[in-house]
Amino acid sequence: MRLSIAYASAVMALMATQNVHAATTTVQVSDPNGGLGFTPSNINIKPGDTVSFVFHGPHTASHASASNGCAPANPQEFNFNGNSGQVFNHTFNTAGTFNLYCAIPGHCAGGMKGVILVGSGSGSSAAPATTTTSGSNSNSGGGSTSDASSLSVKASLVAAGAALLGFIM
Ligand SMILES: *[C@@H]1O[C@H](CO)[C@@H](O)[C@H](O)[C@H]1NC(C)=O
Numbered sequence: 001m002r003l004s005i006a007y008a009s010a011v012m013a014l015m016a017t018q019n020v021h022a023a024t025t026t027v028q029v030s031d032p033n034g035g036l037g038f039t040p041s042n043i044n045i046k047p048g049d050t051v052s053f054v055f056h057g058p059h060t061a062s063h064a065s066a067s068n069g070c071a072p073a074n075p076q077e078f079n080f081n082g083n084s085g086q087v088f089n090h091t092f093n094t095a096g097t098f099n100l101y102c103a104i105p106g107h108c109a110g111g112m113k114g115v116i117l118v119g120s121g122s123g124s125s126a127a128p129a130t131t132t133t134s135g136s137n138s139n140s141g142g143g144s145t146s147d148a149s150s151l152s153v154k155a156s157l158v159a160a161g162a163a164l165l166g167f168i169m
Pocket of ligand 1: 052087088089
């Protein structure tokens with residue numbers, strides 16, 4: 001009995017650990033001096049991780065084509081149009097290479113581009129993803145929404161762990 005409780009606890013601890021892996025990486029969109037760039041411009045994240053785009057001025061953080069880093073991807077997984085004080089969070093659920101650029105004329109040519117590598121970086125990018133927005137003068141959906149999907153994942157993991165515990169005991 002003691003052994004099975006220990007085993008169930010270990011399984012549940014493992015489940016909890018997996019949820020901890022989801023991370024948030026912050027990318028600065030321009031800077032307080034109006035620089036044309038993303039900082040950092042090249043990031044490598046895991047599927048399920050979130051990128052938080054922090055805007056400093058009127059720019060976009062947009063998904064660029066694989067063949068032309070200064071043109072929109074089709075389909076386009078993300079396209080945030082924001083200004084100073086706005087933050088857009090986007091969760092990448094699928095592995096792939098996502099080029100990043102600012103769609104304001106001249107900005108990408110001026111160097112405002114980057115690459116978001118999710119997982120190994122191969123594969124397609126046509127997957128459902130979640131987006132949250134905060135800040136005042138939003139022109140890309142507006143308002144503030146919260147993401148319930150990770151909460152429900154957590155809840156189902158707990159349910160699975162409880163069921164397992166009941167089964168073992
Ligand atoms: C976006 O992510 C940042 C960093 O994790 C967090 O502080 C902020 O609350 C998030 N905003 C929204 C609207 O979810």
